[in-house]
Amino acid sequence: DGGITQSPKYLFRKEGQNVTLSCEQNLNHDAMYWYRQDPGQGLRLIYYSQIVNDFQKGDIAEGYSVSREKKESFPLTVTSAQKNPTAFYLCASSRTGGAGELFFGEGSRLTVL
Amino acid sequence: QKEVEQDPGPLSVPEGAIVSLNCTYSNSAFQYFMWYRQYSRKGPELLMYTYSSGNKEDGRFTAQVDKSSKYISLFIRDSQPSDSATYLCAMSPSGAGSYQLTFGKGTKLSVIP
Numbered sequence: 001d002g003g004i005t006q007s008p009k010y011l012f013r014k015e016g017q018n019v020t021l022s023c024e025q026n027l028n029h030d031a032m033y034w035y036r037q038d039p040g041q042g043l044r045l046i047y048y049s050q051i052v053n054d055f056q057k058g059d060i061a062e063g064y065s066v067s068r069e070k071k072e073s074f075p076l077t078v079t080s081a082q083k084n085p086t087a088f089y090l091c092a093s094s095r096t097g098g099a100g101e102l103f104f105g106e107g108s109r110l111t112v113l
Numbered sequence: 114q115k116e117v118e119q120d121p122g123p124l125s126v127p128e129g130a131i132v133s134l135n136c137t138y139s140n141s142a143f144q145y146f147m148w149y150r151q152y153s154r155k156g157p158e159l160l161m162y163t164y165s166s167g168n169k170e171d172g173r174f175t176a177q178v179d180k181s182s183k184y185i186s187l188f189i190r191d192s193q194p195s196d197s198a199t200y201l202c203a204m205s206p207s208g209a210g211s212y213q214l215t216f217g218k219g220t221k222l223s224v225i226p
Contacts, residue, residue, distance in 0.1 A: 004156075031212060033212075040121065040218060041218060042119075042201065042216040042217055042218040042219060043157075043201070043203075043214075043216040044216075045213055045214070048212055048213070050212060056212075058213065059213075090156050090157070092156075094212075101147075101159055101162055102149075102157075102159065102214065103159070104156030104157050104158065105156050106155055106156050107154070107155070107156050109154075
């Protein structure tokens with residue numbers, strides 16, 4: 001079955017540590033995205049990539065980094081510079097030609113202790 | 114004024130009721146309008162996708178877009194307990210901006226048997 005796989009589902013980290021969230025898709029989609037969801041805040045775009053080896057900052061990119069070395073993979077690193085990293089992180093993908101039809105993964109919940 | 118406004122609820126209805134969910138927006142450049150359904154601790158899934166104004170029906174779900182009023186709606190007929198979820202509206206402009214969806218904060222719906 002085609003879809004998006006995020007790992008890990010739950011992650012705990014100490015303050016000052018970097019952590020990398022994995023996102024893999026087998027939908028053959030060119031575009032991939034990372035969103036952050038906080039209670040009562042809706043989804044906010046962190047980074048997106050329209051094509052391999054290219055990515056753009058979203059609304060809240062500070063303290064995060066990404067790479068897109070393969071079409072299938074778009075990992076997100078939450079760095080120690082992110083002031084409030086505890087959140088639910090969602091990866092998504094879409095075909096080129098418009099972002100409307102996003103397909104989401106199951107999410108990764110990061111808790112900073 | 115926020116770009117997209119959505120009443121967070123919670124909204125509680127009896128089984129079989131007609132549900133009306135709404136969003137207003139301020140950016141007249143928005144051309145793509147979507148409704149996503151998100152079950153607790155899961156990623157959102159696309160329910161309805163509309164380009165520009167008009168109505169779209171899919172089974173028990175009807176999406177309406179009124180660009181003159183900057184108002185979109187989702188109607189759920191014969192609501193079922195399985196419809197209990199958070200409903201997110203989302204929208205984007207066309208062209209290069211279509212990769213950056215703006216989401217509402219979501220309305221939490223409970224359908225009581």
